Amino acid sequence: MAQKNYTQYALLGLLTTGYHTGYTMKQMIDGSLNHFWKISYGQIYPTLKLLVDKGYAEVSVASQQGKPDKKEYFITTSGEAYLKQWLEQPVHELPIEKNELLLKLFFSRQQDHSTTITQIEIYYEKLVERCDTYEGIKKMILAESCQHKDAPFWIITLDYGISTTQAAMEWCIKTKETLHSLKEE
Amino acid sequence: MAQKNYTQYALLGLLTTGYHTGYTMKQMIDGSLNHFWKISYGQIYPTLKLLVDKGYAEVSVASQQGKPDKKEYFITTSGEAYLKQWLEQPVHELPIEKNELLLKLFFSRQQDHSTTITQIEIYYEKLVERCDTYEGIKKMILAESCQHKDAPFWIITLDYGISTTQAAMEWCIKTKETLHSLKEE
DNA sequence: CACGCCATGTAACTCGTTACATGATTTC
DNA sequence: GAAATCATGTAACGAGTTACATGGCGTG
Secondary structure (H helix, E strand, O other): OOOOOHHHHHHHHHHHHHOOOOOHHHHHHHHOOOOOOOOOOHHHHHHHHHHHOOOOEEEEEEOOEEEEEEEEEEEHHHHHHHHHHHOOOOOOOOOOOOOOOHHHHOOOHHHHHHHHHHHHHHHHHHHHHHHHHHHHHHHHOOOOOOOOOOOOHHHHHHHHHHHHHHHHHHHHEEEEEEEEHHHHO | OOOHHHHHHHHHHHHHHOOHHHHHHHHHHHHHHOOOOOOOOOHHHHHHHHHHHOOOOOOEEEEOEEEEEEEEEOOOHHHHHHHHHHOOOOOOOOOOOOOOOHHHHHHHHHHHHHHHHHHHHHHHHHHHHHHHHHHHHHHHHHHOOOOOOOOHHHHHHHHHHHHHHHHHHHHHHHHHHHHHHHHHH
8 A cells, every 4th residue: 555666756757747868857856856856867767667667658769969869758648647646645654854963963962062063053054055056946947947837836846945944944043042051051 | 984874873872861772762763753763673673783793882681570581782982982973073964855745746737736735735734743743742851851961952853843844834834825826827 | 362562583675876887979 | 088968777785664473471
């Protein structure tokens, strides 16, 4: 009953949004899905083969001028049904994010508060960076791809990233204060 | 150079906070670390063995009345150094949470907005549940374990979970509105 | 006597990453 | 001719889950 092999769905989904080769799919993921999904070539190519085996996709080799040959994949009717059925299924479980900072924090009584505070500051900087990246992508989509039929949904997923990242940033600030006051005791 | 095998650090850390058997560690993780770290017996027992092999921990078998024998693990000086060195290292990378809802949303142009809205509502309910759980644990710690020397750090990690979960909840509400207005167009 | 809790452990499996291999073309 | 980009792929490894196996004790 448990739904697994999300990679299949991710790739089928990308086929419906206009990305037809393993290479362009990887680029798309790195550029836009990266905040909630990532994937390596080591997964992409074998999974594409699997999709063809299962009849969810079809391949054709396309030669290009000035570039190496590429394999273009297209979703089949059966693949569309498979994707749709997954899309309609509610998410059963919230993701549990393995968070190295929180794991360290959990055991931080062991060490100087100043070290812990530095850890949080470094984490904060990374959050700022991430937030900037998301906002950059969002602006890019609004400027360049706003007419793309998938664009509103892309924006929505980016907003999720921005909101939760900002919440984490605020937590950093609050926590630094808490640690300072713990120090004084 | 890359830091891996966090399980080792998690278990060493738990040894310093007073959990000395595989079984109690698992219980602790399920009860309190669960929002940012989880682990299975299939990881715990082999890793405990590994820690002993590396000299980071020592074991002794303790017999109990009315309960089966248990193996009690204790951190060694070398283990403490190993843990400390990890605690001091800054986190290099933010976690990337694989989020099934966002993946579905990304491809949701394919389907009725009403189906998508239902998805978000279900997700929202799960967020509420999660938030309640965190707040419950927090209250419990404040009431029962406030004198425990690790308690302030436990609270901090819980606050992270509460903050980011609430941000996600607000996003759900906003996104539902966005989807309603998309429908009208 | 069945169920639940305490307690430890392993084997098979799945998922995903990393490193490697190959090779064409274009641009500097 | 070196580097960057386009393009596809595999093998080895690592992390983690699941299912299974075992067995004692206490409670209803």
